Amino acid sequence: MSAGGYGTDPDQPGSYSQPGVPPPPPPYAQAGQYGQPVSPQYRYEYAVPMRRTNALAVAALSCGIGQVIAGPFAGVPAIILGAMSLKQIRESGEEGHAMAVVGLVLGIVGVVLFVLAIVGFAVFADWVVHSGTSTGGPATGTG
Numbered sequence: 422m423s424a425g426g427y428g429t430d431p432d433q434p435g436s437y438s439q440p441g442v443p444p445p446p447p448p449y450a451q452a453g454q455y456g457q458p459v460s461p462q463y464r465y466e467y468a469v470p471m472r473r474t475n476a477l478a479v480a481a482l483s484c485g486i487g488q489v490i491a492g493p494f495a496g497v498p499a500i501i502l503g504a505m506s507l508k509q510i511r512e513s514g515e516e517g518h519a520m521a522v523v524g525l526v527l528g529i530v531g532v533v534l535f536v537l538a539i540v541g542f543a544v545f546a547d548w549v550v551h552s553g554t555s556t557g558g559p560a561t562g563t564g
Contacts, residue, residue, distance in 0.1 A: 472516045473515050478521035482527075485526070493531065496528045500528035504525060
């Protein structure tokens with residue numbers, strides 16, 4: 422074989438390998454900072470603990486959105502579940518604070534709108550019942 426040519430052994434130092442092929446990795450990890458050895462399998466892998474989302478917050482949000490269909494039958498549970506989940510989140514540090522607040526607010530808004538609709542319907546019904554008995558003109562006072 423020719424010295425330094427393409428026919429040389431690629432594993433020998435100073436020999437040529439095929440173009441575009443990266444060199445093999447070193448057999449052992451390099452020393453870390455301050456001379457400490459670095460383990461190749463645990464070099465940059467850190468387990469990040471995941472915080473759980475509070476289940477009551479998810480239920481409060483679902484009930485708050487669901488009151489579009491179910492009305493106050495879902496609005497009242499949204500208020501109760503939202504308040505309970507906020508207390509649990511404060512104590513346990515779980516995720517879901519925004520979901521609990523949105524569920525609580527949607528529940529309150531939905532129940533208030535339902536009560537206003539009932540009051541408005543009662544006022545309208547009273548107006549319809551009493552508007553049929555008056556003559557519409559001024560009272561003459563003759564009798």
